[in-house]
Amino acid sequence: MIRLISDSSTLYSIEEGKALPCDITPLCVTINGKTYREFEEIDAETFLGLIKAGYIPSSSQPSMGELVELFEKYPDDEILVISMADGLSGTYQTAEAARQHTEHPERIHVVNSQTLCGPHRYLVDLAARLIRDGRQIEEILETLQNKIATSLSFLLPQDFSYLKRGGRCTPVAAAMGGLLKLQPIMIQAEEGRRLEKFGVGRSFDAAVKSVLGKLEEHVQNARVQISVSHAFSKEQADKILAKVKDRFPNAECVMYDLSCAFITQGGPRCIAIQSIEL
Template identity: 50%
Template sequence: MVQIMSDSSALYSIAQGKEVGLVVNPLSVSVADKTYREFEEIDSDTFLKLVIEGNTPSSSQPSVGETLSLYEQYGDAPLLNITVADGLSGTYQTASAAAQNMPEEKRKNITVINSGTLCGPHRYLVQKALSLAKEGLSTEEILNALAPSLGNHRSFLIPNDFDFLRRGGRLTPLAAKVGGLLKLVPVMTTTKDGKRLEKFALCRSFASAMETICKNFLENKVGPEHYITVSHAGAPALARQALEKLRAVFPDSQIDVLNLSPAFITQGGPQCVAIQYILK
């Protein structure tokens, strides 16, 4: 059976991964002069508290050594590693480099793919791959089954604090400064190559931001065949507001609310909300 592997962008801890047969390689965050593997050594609530107290966070991908260790442990059988979007994280590059450093007999078993996305859609891809692997499909068959989803997804981010995006290079300093002065609600989206975030719109309120996002979903023919997620960083009230709007516009779609991990809180900041869809 093909072993499925992913980083913690798919919002699984190592223990949660074990429960479903998933190998998880955690991302790391640094805050208050300490570095933690997310979900293993720090949870989102604790991390949020430290950030809100004024500590500036940073994040990093799993090291080549950590990835090599997992490949050595699981690489005797076919292994499919589905990583967070290349460019938004260096994880794909690290995972690919680690695979190239494996002995030939194990290297040929390892396939690394760039999901082109993160969080909710990434989680869906991993869950679908797990289901297909348990059905006995080969790596090639799993990739063929994932292909339609890999080509049909979109992510939007509504940050509460421009500074986190500016520090992470996700927003130009000028846009951050202007947006902050105008007290507007920004809507960010991934670029076509999935490697960066760019400004999609500036709105007057969170409600108007959701209207803008739903309009784009409708233009892209999002419907019952898509999976929609609302992921947030300590913003349950905003997440509920987003969920209510999405359920009103897309009553037949599966919509889940998820908590963002520390690594993505580092980029989006406290109180940010991500709205995403992916074709099932």
């Protein structure tokens, strides 16, 4: 049997993951001197309230010990771990280290999704479906790698200080945060390890138009899922999703609320626009 494991970059809680089935290890956030497992010990609304009160958050990945314990829960099964993008998080490296601490590491397959949020969730959903269909691990791994190569992610931060403080972007890109009345656009670098400058819109709408133009160039005629994820910017996200549906009538369009870990990195009111081939 193949067991599926991932982390809450998928925007799944532990309980939601059980329905796939998939064991979800929550990312952690620290704020006001306390560390919480997102979805399980703190919700986004409470987290935002602490930010508004002036507290500065940080985030971290699940511990190696937690993963080793989870791996040992299934001693007779193959295990497939689909982690958040290496470089944007330490979850991949932690899972690899945990794998090496097991008695039979060859039965554990750790996949760097090279993405996060919407496309990461899609990869986990896809893997769960392939497992239910009885596919072998080699076929599943090949299919996942083919899909990973098609993903594209943009971030529209509304408080650039979060990305700068978290080190998720290059110094040149971080300097854009000082440009007043402009909307910076970040794109995930090809290898998925960091965010870098894509451009600057003279307005939020102009930035969205630029992103959708690049998406159109990227997906061409492929069947894709396009996700719009937001941190308390539902009105803006709704407008973007409507534009996506109009411009990509054959795409599968979805919207997600970002979790505490991504609010920590992208800042309140940030919006992610992402695509991956179906």
